[in-house]
Amino acid sequence: MTGDRWRRIADQIEQVDATQSLGHRVCAVAADLLSVDHASLALVVNHATSWIEGSDDAAIVLDEQQFSLGDGPSFLAIDSLAPVMGIDMNSPEALRRWPAFAPVAIRHDAIAVFSFPLRVGEARLGVMSAYRSQPGELTAAEYADGLVVASLATMALLQEQAGASPGDLAAAFSPGVIHQSQVQLAAGMVSEQLDMSIIEALVRLRAYAYAHEQSVNSVARSVISRELAFQKEEKQ
Missing domain, CATH: 1.10.10 (Arc Repressor Mutant, subunit A)
Incomplete structure (x- = not known):
């Protein structure tokens, strides 16, 4: 079943408009599969973003806000190397857990934030984040899809990086x-x-x-x- 999910999602990414960057296609598929409004990919070095791609500008702004503030589910996912589910930014728990970012997320109508680390073992590469205007958890299927999309994004990044100059991303992956x-x-x-x-x-x-x-x-x-x-x- 897991193999079927990988093949299905990989095929879906391939079917997105080929004129778009691979990063944008991954974000578009993530937004669709997780039933969210915005999705993003960010490469992170020493807790600072070196590159961000999103399904739209709103996703990029929300990512940049998290890393500018040093606060939020995406920032925590990088630290913990585990998915972080912020199911309601309006909740007292979220406001206590992310006091700087939660109010920003609310202003941008990102009431639920789901973040999946891009990792290879203990190595931190970045994070995939999804933003939704409605509170609530991901379904079991959406969560499983999120894990697979993050893994596919990690594999794509490593493959593109292998053909790029040190420290650079191959242009095919990202504008x-x-x-x-x-x-x-x-x-x-x-x-x-x-x-x-x-x-x-x-x-x-x-x-x-x-x-x-x-x-x-x-x-x-x-x-x-x-x-x-x-x-x-x-x-x-």
Whole structure:
């Protein structure tokens, strides 16, 4: 039965629009199988995201909020190397467990959050997260499907990584590589605007994205298109 589930889900991923990245296709299938509104994949290094792909922008924003805050089911799934089911962000338990992220999730109408680690043994690669506007648990079948999708995503990441340069993802898996270059370009522009280092500019970009509850990619695009410019603060 488990083998049948693997084949069924792998076939479903293959049937999604081939013009989309593999990462997006995995997220789309995860959202469908788990009956959620948004799904995402994130690669994580030292508890910081190096790449995020989502079924839509909302998934990316929610992931970035968790890792900016250092709080939330996805963050905990990475730490514990086990699935974390946040079945009701409005509940006292969730507000106590994730005091920083739960209010953000509620504002974004992500009332239930389900996170599955991407792992190889004790090695942490990342996390797959699913966001739903209604509270409640996953069914047994949905939970089992989530485990398989996370495993397939892990296998795909390892296969793509094997053909990529060290530290890089193969472009076929993710337009996140393109997004990452956009963020780096935007950081360079902010660095010039504020006369600071690239690292400091990246921090400013992420801080702006967090404060305005946008994805870093979205903020980067606004900087590159010159819709957004950072101004030096006047010294008192």
